[in-house]
Amino acid sequence: MGAHHGAHPKAVPFSAFSDDRVTLLAADPNFDSTRLSLYSGVPLQRILDRAGVGPIKGVTLIGRDQYVVYLPAELVANPQVIIASERAGKPLTPYRGGPLKLMFPPELQMHLSAYCWYVDTVIPDYDDSPRVTVRLGGKTKQYTLPDLDALGPEKRSLFLSIPLGYRWDFPQLNQPSRVTAVSLETLFAGENLAGKQVTLTPFSGRPMILPVEPLLACEVMLVYRINDESIHPALGGPFSIYFPVMACGDLKGIAPETASLFFLHEISVD
Numbered sequence: 539m540g541a542h543h544g545a546h547p548k549a550v551p552f553s554a555f556s557d558d559r560v561t562l563l564a565a566d567p568n569f570d571s572t573r574l575s576l577y578s579g580v581p582l583q584r585i586l587d588r589a590g591v592g593p594i595k596g597v598t599l600i601g602r603d604q605y606v607v608y609l610p611a612e613l614v615a616n617p618q619v620i621i622a623s624e625r626a627g628k629p630l631t632p633y634r635g636g637p638l639k640l641m642f643p644p645e646l647q648m649h650l651s652a653y654c655w656y657v658d659t660v661i662p663d664y665d666d667s668p669r670v671t672v673r674l675g676g677k678t679k680q681y682t683l684p685d686l687d688a689l690g691p692e693k694r695s696l697f698l699s700i701p702l703g704y705r706w707d708f709p710q711l712n713q714p715s716r717v718t719a720v721s722l723e724t725l726f727a728g729e730n731l732a733g734k735q736v737t738l739t740p741f742s743g744r745p746m747i748l749p750v751e752p753l754l755a756c757e758v759m760l761v762y763r764i765n766d767e768s769i770h771p772a773l774g775g776p777f778s779i780y781f782p783v784m785a786c787g788d789l790k791g792i793a794p795e796t797a798s799l800f801f802l803h804e805i806s807v808d
Contacts, residue, residue, distance in 0.1 A: 547741065550589050552623060552638065555580040558588070562618055564641055566634070567650035577641050579622035583615050586662060594662040596706075598771040599640055600742040601656040604800055606703030607640060608772040609652075613706065618643040621657055632656070651704040659742040659801075661771045668768070668776035670760070673806040675729055686762055691720045698764065698780065699798040700773045708772055711764065718763035719780065722805070723754045731807060738779055740801035748792055750807065756786035760802070774800030 562577045582597070597614050599607045613619060622641045623630055630636025635655030642648040669680040695714045722736070731750040739745040759780045762769060769775025778800050781793035 548589055550585065552580070552621075555585065555588065558584045560617065560620060562620055562622070562641060562643060564644050566641075566653065567648075568635070568653055574644070575625050576627070577620070577622040578624040578627070579620035579638075579641065581617045582609075582619050582621055582640070582660075583617065585621060585660065586614070591662045596663065598661040598664070599654045599657055600659040600661070600701075600771070600801065601654050602658045602743065603656055604701050604740070604743040605654060605656075606701045606705070606772050606774075607652055607654040608703070608705040608708050608770075610707055613646075616643070616646070619646075649704065652706070654704075664768070664770050664776065666768060668762075670762075670777045670802055671804040672725055673804065673808075674726060675807075681725075683762060683768065686720055686760070689720050689724050691718050691762075692759075693718050696780065698761070699796040701796075701800050703772070705772050708770075711773060716765050717759075717761050717780070718766065719759035719761040721754075722758050722760065725760065725805065726750075726754070726807070729807075734807055737804075737806045737808070738799050738802060739804040739806065740799060741803040742801050746794070746799060752786075752788035752792065756782055756789050758782070758789075760805075761798075771801065774798065777802040 558580045559578055560581060563574050564577055565574050594611050596608055596610045620641050622639050623637060625634060630639055638657040640654040640657055669682050671680050694717055696717050697713050698715045698717055700711060734750045735747055736750050736753060737745050737747050761778050761780050778798050779802055781789050781797045783789045783793045783797045
């Protein structure tokens with residue numbers, strides 16, 4: 539993704555990088571040991587190069603658990619910042635953060651929170667013309683930011699959740715934040731949704747399947763700007779869903795613990 543490089547997801551099989559593999563002698567700070575191990579993987583910059591990504595300001599990495607790490611371009615360019623797939627000649631297990639894990643050379647002295655596990659998605663810069671897909675009543679529509687603006691969004695001051703993660707040199711989010719959002723009820727206007735379910739699918743992480751009625755009754759919102767700026771993926775964007783769990787008891791037991799679903803890609807009702 540990225541406006542200057544074509545705002546389209548691109549799947550790159552890790553096996554395609556067999557000729558680009560390097561080794562790194564490093565310790566993993568997430569474990570109670572300072573012992574060095576030999577890791578094998580592919581430089582992050584090489585992955586971007588092979589994917590056709592040009593000059594960037596930074597990169598967001600997202601794990602399958604929706605943990606995020608944001609790194610500036612100068613750090614990404616270090617050939618020893620790698621996506622590792624092996625430790626001591628064996629595949630990285632989920633216990634060790636595998637099958638793919640972001641690793642750093644010891645001399646960088648990176649904080650343990652920077653070691654992104656289960657790496658699933660890499661986003662150079664961010665897409666400044668994002669779209670969210672809504673499938674409803676046999677019809678499909680993609681909404682851009684101007685499309686959502688045309689629906690008469692609300693601006694609210696909210697304590698907004700963002701994904702856990704490491705955000706190097708990234709502006710801090712002031713709380714409460716001024717958000718721009720439209721209710722799901724607005725997106726579903728004119729449709730009879732009694733007894734139906736909605737699937738909220740992120741581009742990284744697991745989808746959620748929820749009953750429609752409490753989402754409409756509790757004014758669950760599609761959020762697409764924070765403090766009048768597009769939502770960077772390092773903050774859970776470009777789109778996220780906000781669940782007002784403190785204000786609406788109907789959401790008890792069905793809303794996520796964060797009160798937000800991050801990285802929203804598609805909303806589907808059936």
